[in-house]
Every structure is written in C-alpha cells, then in structure tokens.
Amino acid sequence: MTATLEPVRPMPTAQHGPLTLTDLTKRYAPGLPPVVGGLSLEVRAGELLTLLGPSGCGKTTTLRLIAGLEQPDSGSIEILGRSMTAPFVPPERRGVGLVFQDYALFPHLSVLGNVLFGLRHLPRTQRLPRAQETLALVGLTVFASRMPHQLSGGQQQRVALARALAPRPALLLLDEPFSNLDAQLRHSTRQEVRAILRQSNTTAILVTHDQEEALAFSDRLVLMRGGHIEQIGTPQEVYAAPRTAFVANFLGRSNLLSGTASGQTARTALGLLPLMQSASGPVLLSVRAEHLAFCDAAEGVEVRILSREFRGRDASYTVQLGSQELLVHEAGGLLRPENNLAHVRVTHAATVVRELGGQA
Numbered sequence: 602m603t604a605t606l607e608p609v610r611p612m613p614t615a616q617h618g619p620l621t622l623t624d625l626t627k628r629y630a631p632g633l634p635p636v637v638g639g640l641s642l643e644v645r646a647g648e649l650l651t652l653l654g655p656s657g658c659g660k661t662t663t664l665r666l667i668a669g670l671e672q673p674d675s676g677s678i679e680i681l682g683r684s685m686t687a688p689f690v691p692p693e694r695r696g697v698g699l700v701f702q703d704y705a706l707f708p709h710l711s712v713l714g715n716v717l718f719g720l721r722h723l724p725r726t727q728r729l730p731r732a733q734e735t736l737a738l739v740g741l742t743v744f745a746s747r748m749p750h751q752l753s754g755g756q757q758q759r760v761a762l763a764r765a766l767a768p769r770p771a772l773l774l775l776d777e778p779f780s781n782l783d784a785q786l787r788h789s790t791r792q793e794v795r796a797i798l799r800q801s802n803t804t805a806i807l808v809t810h811d812q813e814e815a816l817a818f819s820d821r822l823v824l825m826r827g828g829h830i831e832q833i834g835t836p837q838e839v840y841a842a843p844r845t846a847f848v849a850n851f852l853g854r855s856n857l858l859s860g861t862a863s864g865q866t867a868r869t870a871l872g873l874l875p876l877m878q879s880a881s882g883p884v885l886l887s888v889r890a891e892h893l894a895f896c897d898a899a900e901g902v903e904v905r906i907l908s909r910e911f912r913g914r915d916a917s918y919t920v921q922l923g924s925q926e927l928l929v930h931e932a933g934g935l936l937r938p939e940n941n942l943a944h945v946r947v948t949h950a951a952t953v954v955r956e957l958g959g960q961a
C-alpha cells in the first residue's frame with residue numbers, strides 16, 4: 602500500500618461540502634411512519650462518518666437515498682453543492698462509490714478486470730494505469746491476474762474497495778462491508794480500509810450496527826433511532842457524554858440511575874456523585890459499567906453479586922442495589938463469587954441523560 606491516489610474531482614469548498622442532507626424523509630408506504638424522518642446532516646471533506654443504530658433504524662435506507670437507489674418523499678441531497686433531488690440524478694451520475702457486504706465481484710473477471718470494469722467511462726489509455734494505481738493503493742498488485750474465488754474474504758473486500766475507489770468518487774458509501782468476515786479478518790480489514798481511505802483522502806460513510814466498529818472507524822458517528830439522528834459527534838464525545846438514555850445504552854453498557862441534582866453533584870442510591878454537567882432537581886443519570894468499581898466497605902455501598910460473566914479482557918457482574926440491578930465491569934479474571942455481598946463505588950462523573958423535572 603505505497604501508492605497515493607490524487608483526487609481529480611473539484612475539491613469541495615467551504616460552501617460545497619461533499620454531502621449535505623436537508624430534512625430528508627422517506628416512507629415505503631403511505632400512512633406508515635417514515636423510515637427516515639426529517640434527517641439533516643453535513644458531511645465534511647475527507648471525513649469518515651458512521652451511521653450506527655439498531656436494526657431497522659433507517660441506516661441502509663439513508664445510504665440508498667444518498668446513492669440514488671431510492672427517491673426521497675421530501676428533503677434534499679446535495680453532493681459537492683449539486684442537487685441530486687431536483688431534478689433526480691440517477692445513481693451512475695452521482696460520483697458515488699458503493700461497497701456492500703457481499704463484495705459483488707464479477708466471478709468471471711480477474712481482479713484487474715473487476716477494477717477496470719468501473720473505468721469504462723475513461724479514455725482507453727487512462728484505464729489500465731488508473732486500475733494498476735488503485736490496486737497498488739489497496740496492496741493487491743500481485744493478485745491482479747487472480748480470479749475472485751482464489752482470494753480470501755478480506756482480499757475480495759479490498760478488490761471491491763479498489764473497484765469503488767478507482768473512478769475517484771466524491772463520496773464512498775460502505776454498507777456493512779466487514780460483516781461477512783470472521784472476527785480477526787474483520788478487525789485487520791477494517792484497519793486496512795481505514796488507512797486506504799485516509800491515504801486517498803476519500804470522504805466515506807459507513808453503515809454498521811456494530812458499536813465497536815463505529816468507535817474504531819469513525820471521525821464522527823451518527824447514532825440513529827427510528828429514522829432520526831439521536832446524537833452526532835466524535836466517538837469520544839458520544840461515548841463520554843451520551844445525551845439520551847438510548848445513546849448511553851446503545852454505545853457501551855450503562856446503568857441508568859435516578860437521583861436529585863444540585864449543581865455539579867447528585868444524590869443517588871450510590872451516594873453523592875459528581876456530574877459531567879450541572880443540573881438541578883430530579884434527574885436520570887448514566888453511569889458506565891466500567892465506571893463502577895468494587896471497593897472496601899468504608900468507600901462504597903453494599904450490593905449483592907447476582908451473576909457474573911467472563912468476557913476475556915474483563916468480567917461483567919450483575920449486582921443488586923436495593924430494588925435495582927447494576928452492571929459492573931472489572932478488568933482481570935473472574936475473581937468474585939456469585940451470591941456474595943460486595944461494595945461498589947463510582948469512579949467517574951456521571952452523565953445527566955434526562956432532567957426529570959423539565960425537558961428531555
């Protein structure tokens with residue numbers, strides 16, 4: 602992976618980002634709630650953005666709308682400042698590359714043939730150099746004459762990536778591209794693809810329902826729920842400061858705890874907790890499972906260990922505090938027996954996910 606790929610398309614200006622979605626709405630059937638409802642989003646040049654959310658929240662539909670494979674009911678899509686929706690621009694004229702989970706390589710064409718296929722619009726003399734340059738970018742030069750079935754899943758996915766990148770799209774759309782790969786290959790392919798996109802300064806949108814993938818891959822992630830954006834931000838921002846109980850639970854494991862806030866602290870069943878943001882009155886707080894720690898009796902509150910699970914790098918304990926069950930993650934082995942009393946304390950400031958007296 603030593604080659605670089607110079608963009609030939611006009612670089613987006615401050616006014617013309619690679620993609621702007623405004624109030625995008627899509628219903629598959631009249632009368633039913635929209636699958637994508639009033640979604641607005643600005644994607645920045647060279648950004649790796651992830652659409653993350655539970656099954657059926659509208660991720661793939663959003664991607665298909667951007668690609669032109671579906672038409673929105675209302676709202677607009679602009680790519681490099683050009684409207685795709687008024688009038689409707691067909692997929693092949695959008696300058697958008699697509700990579701799907703099933704690679705969709707042509708089985709009867711070699712690796713080089715697959716990459717050349719997407720370059721038919723170029724003058725003949727430019728096609729071969731461009732295909733070779735792109736194969737070098739994805740580290741597959743030595744496999745150019747192989748047939749797809751002679752490659753591993755990860756290599757096939759890199760061919761699919763090369764085929765999508767070769768025309769130098771303004772925007773690359775990746776729909777669950779790693780989900781057909783086993784755990785180890787999935788991890789290494791994800792890292793390789795990320796490095797390739799960075800190196801070619803490609804703007805890309807990844808769809809996934811895998812939170813670990815979204816956290817590792819994205820510059821910003823968009824957490825979707827029921828066709829709308831629940832929260833958008835860098836992975837660190839969204840993980841550290843979930844704005845709603847849904848986000849807190851979807852991204853990582855959180856405990857939701859009620860309390861009474863007064864400025865930067867709240868009184869809860871776990872004692873007086875520091876808060877990430879100030880609030881007053883009744884609140885719902887999120888406390889990450891890894892922000893609860895077992896401790897000596899003098900430092901924490903008493904809980905009963907109900908069950909435990911070994912997870913490799915840590916152990917997960919379900920403990921009972923009064924009528925509430927809490928999740929505690931502890932690094933190291935499976936050290937604590939079930940059905941025993943223990944003590945826990947909170948090690949980090951809690952996040953206010955809802956002020957119960959006022960607005961959400």
Ligand SMILES: Nc1ncnc2c1ncn2[C@@H]1O[C@H](COP(=O)(O)OP(=O)(O)OP(=O)(O)O)[C@@H](O)[C@H]1O
Nearest residue numbers: 629630636654655656657658659660661662663810
């Ligand atoms: N062609 C279609 N006709 C009717 N309903 C559809 C169609 N495509 C998707 N849907 C419905 O729209 C909703 C959103 O689907 P979509 O595929 O966008 O979700 P998703 O977030 O990508 O889910 P997943 O992670 O399971 O792929 C789902 O309820 C789905 O059943």
